Amino acid sequence: MRSAGLMVGVLLLGSVTAAPAGAAPAGCGPASVSIADRTLYEGSPAAGEPGPAYTTFEFTVSVRAAAGCAPTGSVSYKTEDSSPGATSPADYLPAEGRLSWTGDSSSRTIAVQVVKDATREPNEPFLLRLSDPVGLVLADDLAAGGILDDDGAEGFPIVVSTDGGKICWQVCTVGVKLGGGPAKAPVTVHYRTLPLGTGEPAYVPVKDATVTIPSGASGGSAVVKLLDGNPGQAESRFVLELFSPSAGTLGNARTEVTIKPGG
Known part of the structure; x- marks a missing residue:
C-alpha cells in the first residue's frame, strides 16, 4: 500500500526536482x-x-x-x-x-x-x-x-579657475570657469574658505565642498553661506580657494571675497 500511495502522489503532483543554483524563480x-x-x-x-x-x-x-x-x-x-x-x-x-x-x-x-x-x-x-x-x-x-585627454592633445588643455574678485551682500556665489571649451564629461573641483583678518567672520567657513561642471557647460558656482546680519556691521573678507580638480590643472585658484554689511 505504501508504494501505491507514493505512485498516486507522483501522478497527482509530478516528480519534484530541486531548481539549479542561479535559476530563475518558478514561472x-x-x-x-x-x-x-x-x-x-x-x-x-x-x-x-x-x-x-x-x-x-x-x-x-x-x-x-x-x-x-x-x-x-x-x-x-x-x-x-x-x-x-x-x-x-x-x-x-x-x-x-x-x-x-x-x-x-x-x-x-x-x-x-x-x-x-x-x-x-x-x-x-x-x-x-x-x-x-x-x-x-x-x-x-x-x-x-x-x-x-585633458592635456590639450585634442583641443585646448582643461584649466579650472575662479572668476576673480567678488563682493557679496545677502548671497555669496563665486564663479568657477573652465578653460578649454565646454566640458566633454563632468568636471569636479573642490573649494574651501581661508580667513582674512582677525575679526569675527560673517560667513560659514567651508573646509571642503565641491563644484560640478556638467558635460556641455563651461562653468559653475561655489556657494558660501552668509550669516544672518553682519557682526559689528563691518566688512568681512575671506579667500575662496580651489583645489583637487578632477581634470586638467588649476589656473587662478584663489579669489578674495568681501562681504558688505547690510544689503
Missing part, C-alpha cells in the same frame, strides 16, 4: 542584464601628489526581470584593451570579477582605475565585457570606457 524566465558605457577625463596628477594616481571610472550594470519576477543569477566581467586605444596597465588597471543577484533588482557598479597623467595624447577607449551568465541573459554585454 519566470531569466532576467536580462546590460552594462552602460562610461566616459570621463583621465585627470592630471596634482603637483607633489605621490604616484601613481588614478581616476575611478564607475560602470553601471542593470538587470531587468518580467513583472512580478525577481532576478536571480550571476555574470562575470573583465576589462579588455582596445585596438587602437588604451592598454593595461599603462593606461588603466585590469579588473575582473563576478556580479550576483539573489532576488533584488538593484543595479551593480564596476570600478576601473584609470591612470592619471600629464601627457598630451589622443582620447583612448578600453572595453569592459560581461560573460558566462548563469540564470540571466545578456542584453548588452559590452561597454566602452572612454578616456578623454
Whole structure:
C-alpha cells in the first residue's frame, strides 16, 4: 500500500526536482542584464601628489526581470584593451570579477582605475565585457570606457579657475570657469574658505565642498553661506580657494571675497 500511495502522489503532483543554483524563480524566465558605457577625463596628477594616481571610472550594470519576477543569477566581467586605444596597465588597471543577484533588482557598479597623467595624447577607449551568465541573459554585454585627454592633445588643455574678485551682500556665489571649451564629461573641483583678518567672520567657513561642471557647460558656482546680519556691521573678507580638480590643472585658484554689511 505504501508504494501505491507514493505512485498516486507522483501522478497527482509530478516528480519534484530541486531548481539549479542561479535559476530563475518558478514561472519566470531569466532576467536580462546590460552594462552602460562610461566616459570621463583621465585627470592630471596634482603637483607633489605621490604616484601613481588614478581616476575611478564607475560602470553601471542593470538587470531587468518580467513583472512580478525577481532576478536571480550571476555574470562575470573583465576589462579588455582596445585596438587602437588604451592598454593595461599603462593606461588603466585590469579588473575582473563576478556580479550576483539573489532576488533584488538593484543595479551593480564596476570600478576601473584609470591612470592619471600629464601627457598630451589622443582620447583612448578600453572595453569592459560581461560573460558566462548563469540564470540571466545578456542584453548588452559590452561597454566602452572612454578616456578623454585633458592635456590639450585634442583641443585646448582643461584649466579650472575662479572668476576673480567678488563682493557679496545677502548671497555669496563665486564663479568657477573652465578653460578649454565646454566640458566633454563632468568636471569636479573642490573649494574651501581661508580667513582674512582677525575679526569675527560673517560667513560659514567651508573646509571642503565641491563644484560640478556638467558635460556641455563651461562653468559653475561655489556657494558660501552668509550669516544672518553682519557682526559689528563691518566688512568681512575671506579667500575662496580651489583645489583637487578632477581634470586638467588649476589656473587662478584663489579669489578674495568681501562681504558688505547690510544689503
